[in-house]
Amino acid sequence: MNDPDGGTAAMALGAAESGALDRDAADPGHRDRFLIPPARGGRYSDSAYLAGNSLGLQPVATRNRLLEDLGEWARLGVEGHHDALRPWLPYHALLTEPAARLVGALPRETVVMNSLTVNLHLLMVSFYRPRGTRTRILIEDTAFPSDSYAVRSQAVFHGLDPDSTVLRARSADEVRDVLAARGENIALVLLGGVNYLTGELLDISAITAAGHAAGAVVGWDLAHAAGNVPLRLHDWEVDFAAWCSYKYLNAGPGAVAGAFVHERHLGGAGPPRLEGWWSTEEQTRFEMAPVSRPPASADAWQVSNPPILAMSPVLTSLRLFDDIGMDVLRARGMRLSGYLYELLEGIGADVLTPADPPRRGSQVSIRVGTGAAALCSRLSGEFGVVADAREPDVLRMAPTALYSTHHDCWRAAAALAALLPEVS
Incomplete structure (x- = not known):
């Protein structure tokens, strides 16, 4: 005082x-x-x-839209996948364009799925690829604990010592200093766009550029940024990002989260991914082929079919942001x-x-x-x-x-x- x-x-x-x-x-x-x-x-x-x-x-507006989706389940049963007011099979696509607008991305770079830390893990499977001496992960010292747990477990998953693999920076200036001093050892930079503890907004564009200049992949946890501050993920050339929908996006406790993958990583061979039922292209999904045919979009990172009743509040929220x-x-x-x-x-x-x-x-x-x-x-x-x-x-x-x-x-x-x- x-x-x-x-x-x-x-x-x-x-x-x-x-x-x-x-x-x-x-x-x-x-x-x-x-x-x-x-x-x-x-x-x-x-x-x-x-x-x-x-x-x-x-x-x-959340209650009425959710009741509509519940009503379609009661009225149609399994036929709701095709015949509901908002058919369930392509339901997640209703969220793609407004989510992309919210974070400054192309629609093909954006997908709404899973929860925040699940998405971070799925993305790190693709983008944290330690090789030789380039093994370190750089996070902020006051990272949200879930991010800290996630990156440490990724290090262990790759057979590395998390105490020496994970580097922690105390400020945005120190992030740049660490990149300048140890950039050749850093495989991944993963930071919070807005720090959960202090509310500080990091310069996502400048830090992403500094990470790339050091040869690292740069990802962002946007839990406290999405719906809070304007984002331009595509223009800033962020490699990947994930965010939740229950904070500033007002989609309810544990709401379905979002993910972004820059278009330069889409299509072709692309980075390796974990795959499942929803990772294959929609047009041939019901051919029941044993080998996935992933689309050239962030949808390729989906694993399971989406939870419709949990997506309904996210759709309500995203339409509010589009409107205002x-x-x-x-x-x-x-x-x-x-x-x-x-x-x-x-x-x-x-x-x-x-x-x-x-x-x-x-x-x-x-x-x-x-x-x-x-x-x-x-x-x-x-x-x-x-x-x-x-x-x-x-x-x-x-x-x-x-x-x-x-x-x-x-x-x-x-x-x-x-x-x-x-x-x-």
Whole structure:
């Protein structure tokens, strides 16, 4: 805490509430398209929901589209594969073009399938090919644990020591330094587009170029970037990427994820892949041939037939993003996160997220004294503010462009102004 006088900060925030409401009147967002959970505590009926970086909220349209798909199963049984309102056999293709637009890819480079870490493993089977002295994998030191587990297990799978194979960089600058110093040993760079802990947005284009210059393959985990910041994966020449759909994409807990493979890796011999029923081309799938004939697209990385009822909410979400536009949402996300950043600095919070707006997504993280989870629980139970904690001492707040408000940000700062003096 830089300002020990929490009472003064709280009084200043109290005077600013009308300003937050004025901002919302001028910049209303799309809150009416979402179901906002009721507040558990405090004086407002709705939550100030700032945990969309952990789990996004349910769009109003999700229920009806899902009920339509359930109804087709009841009405048609197996014939729904061909005759449903949205036939099941080609259902995943309905998601391809909007997902490609969302991440700045060509449709043939994009597929919606599986879950995030499953997709990362399927892609690393193809793109992590250690040879000779080029065996290392470079990740960020604060990578999401699942990514760390995944790359370590890939090293073990190839008979390598994970402790020496996996290199960890503490910052974007250190990523470049490691590539410059040890590039000849690095086979794969795998980083988070937006860091899950700090909310820092990495320069995906520049780091990808630096990785390629060092002779490495470059992949990205876009769990905290997809639906949060504009992406141009094709133009940036990213080799591969994967993302989940349950955070900023609001497709529900454990929602079906996405994957990208740059077109230069498609068709012909291509990299090796694990294959299954859905890896072969659609036109000849039911010839039941014993040898796969993969299409020259990211669909070749599919293994199993898609879960239709789980894809329905993803389709709803992607149509929302198509309707509103990622550039519009990015601009609003920057306004919200900038306002929250300003409020948190005003109460003396120890902000971890970069101050420069282009270097962050719609997330602001602060370091608290102790017991981040307990503080998070108090925010919800006493003030109706839903945030997210990463123990031992980081509190994350994500004002999501689609449904968060300036007043939500104000409520979070006012609650923290009351609570932080107790935990500092």
